[in-house]
Amino acid sequence: MLRVVSTLRPLLRSPLLPGPKPLPRPRRPPRPFRALSSAAPLAASPPSAPSPAPGAVEFREEHLVRCAAARRAPLRVAVLLSGGVDSSVALRLLHAAGHSCTAFYLKIWFQEDFRNFWSECPWDDDLKYAQAVCDKIDVPLEVVHLSDEYWNHVVSHMINEYRNGRTPNPDVLCNTRIKFGAFLEAIENLGFDYIASGHYAHVVHPPFENAEGPSVLQLSKDEVKDQTYFLSHLSQPQLRRLLFPLGCITKDEVRSLAVQMDLPNQARKDSQGICFLGKVKFSEFVQRHIGEMKGILLEAETGDYLGMHRGFWFYTIGQRQGLRLSGGPWYVVEKDVQNNVVFVSRNYYSLDKRRRTFRVGSLNWFSDSGPSDNERLKCKVRHSPDFHDCTVTKEQTEENGDVLAVRLSEDDQGLAAGQFAAFYRDSACLGSGIILDSWDEMSFPVCAKALETARMEDKSKMGKPIRIMNLEHLVKPEPEPAKVA
Template sequence: AFYLKIWLEDELAHLNQCPWEEDWDYASAVARKAGVPLEAVSMQKDYWETVVAHTIDEARAGRTPNPDILCNSRIKFGMFYEEVGRHFSKVISGHYARSVPGASGLQELRRSPDRVKDQTYFLSTLTQEQISSAFFPVGDYDKAQIRDLARDLALPTQARKDSQGICFLGKLKWDDFLEHYLGQAPGEVIELETQKILGQHRGLHFHTIGQRRGIGRVLRPDEIHRGPWFVAAKDPVSNTLFVTTNYDAVTAPRSSFQVENVNWISGSPPVGLRTEDAPGPVSLTVQVRHGPTAYPGTVRHSRDDSNSGGQGVFDVSIDGRDSGLAPGQYAAFYDEDRCLGAGVIRERSVQELLSFCGDQGGRSAARGS
């Protein structure tokens, strides 16, 4: 058995209570109980170069990254497989997911029967080669069954709480992490609709789209009373934070969005989304975060695809409305319980938001006439 050491305790020890030693103690105790030798594999350098640096770059660009997804594709089934896992027939992981042979001869990633704990969303950027090398022994069970098995086997982890949060942060606060690596980068806070300067922010990376908490601290005192204010958009080029009092412009649930940089686990898009297919939507299930919530929806090639530099842009529509569609996060696509892949949610431009506000104003005027 192998313990992957990725915590950044050396750089962040002054900010954080390092959790890796507790993890190592639990892993060691389980390994002793099972009679399996345990070896620690330091992947801190690889993790920094392939996950943390990307996370910081995404935050600097004003997006909300998901390092947990990157950790699986780039470290656990990426660098670890290349350095260690390839010497074994399979890489065994405790994810709630299943890797099964498909009718086409390719390996498929399928959901766990436990829809709350199912972790295929976090594995949705794996490649066909990575899925083929993986084995998920807990994937056919639900969490309660695994707890029962742990108790029956008297495992030291039988009552341990589930891990939460970004995998490398441990108990470190996200804002403290960002300030440590990105520092402060002050810039103007501008009202979306009027372009009026309202104050100064400490750095775009401290703010997320739709955020309300803490906005008053970056506004001039004479502007705070006009709120509540919400983060509407971020422009990394001009280092501008756009805010608005129009709640619906940024936080109203949406039923459509775009994704780019799509990874298809099979190596190619499903029938109906390949370049040679006739244009038209394909019905799939769409999941935009970890958890049991997923939407019936449609996916089609976007007209913006020709300007994407070959990244592949798709228009996504869901049968429902979601208020948490953050740029930089992932949308995963499913055909029943089979995970097909995932793409990165694109950010709406300032022009799109202004158009929304204008359309909304027009509808309000029409209702009032």
């Protein structure tokens, strides 16, 4: 059973992250989808255990359904279903645990606005697979449009961040503002106990005798697939409403379960890339919404003019691909946003250019207090199974309010303003913040000549770029054989 819902559309009451006003959005003709109203209630059935359905599978290993059981059943659960393997297995585990489930497919602006721009529609296959998964166990599927919310609270923020030379994380924003933001608010009064998804994370809710205690976001069993980094900026009220059935199992077990369940999408590959882009390349997204503006590439150490670039917003700190320079490898090390100049270096990983200290603002903690001053924690500065040991110090600044000064125990060359840093105490995620523009004395050094060249108004006088050859790649002439006297 498939229904399309177009008016689950409450605006977020307040932005979860500070930012400029949403950008104007191209107008589209209204969609003739049926509205959700009192005459068209959601198919959330009464809290009774579902009857066996075709394709039902028994799970003899308790740990497979531990994160789906939530200590009591049945519950009414709204399940976010993408058409991929992970969310499909999550739905089946919740169903096997005895919960009454309704599946929701979130359709967002990008997937629809670009239907005529690219040759194929990115979401058609996803929706077909989602419907087929639901049909096997007779679970209703609702298609919900949150296009306006997505444009206002994710896309506009991303575009403005890129224009200001920062590197936002759309997956964190999508989780915070859309999946567990606008959607959670939309179904708030529809009788669901929890929202569930196929994220690799584990939420430990307080016991019944301490119902007012905080919920805790913990690492998943699969450390490589763990997605707590993407969930680290949620609020405590959001966290208290979530279930992640895959938090107690590994990706290999998920794939095995998909085969055991005979899921129609069991052979689908995992999606790679940003939450909303689908089959669209990131560079195409940036080009379409920000455009191109030619600028110069300068070597940070010498100020030498090396070539041209398409616009500083296409590049992030530590980036190697797309520079098209000979004699490399070259890395982006700094950006001059005002003058549209990108500084590059071949010595990005040299010891004298290390980065260990940075500051984090827009702090979000799952508990009121957050970490202690000078506490030793672990942190992630990107989605990765790797952690940094770090020490955090609380500071108060006039420009950014409460910030956290972070000192890593080892170098990290890829720190980029606008990205999130998530903090952990043992296996528990404490929360996260946004890496700020302001760097300390450890930032990558750009020479005076390079800075002066970047400020030149008429860069046409610079002549042709310097072509640097990598001497190791040159073929050395063979030595002449020694003459025998």
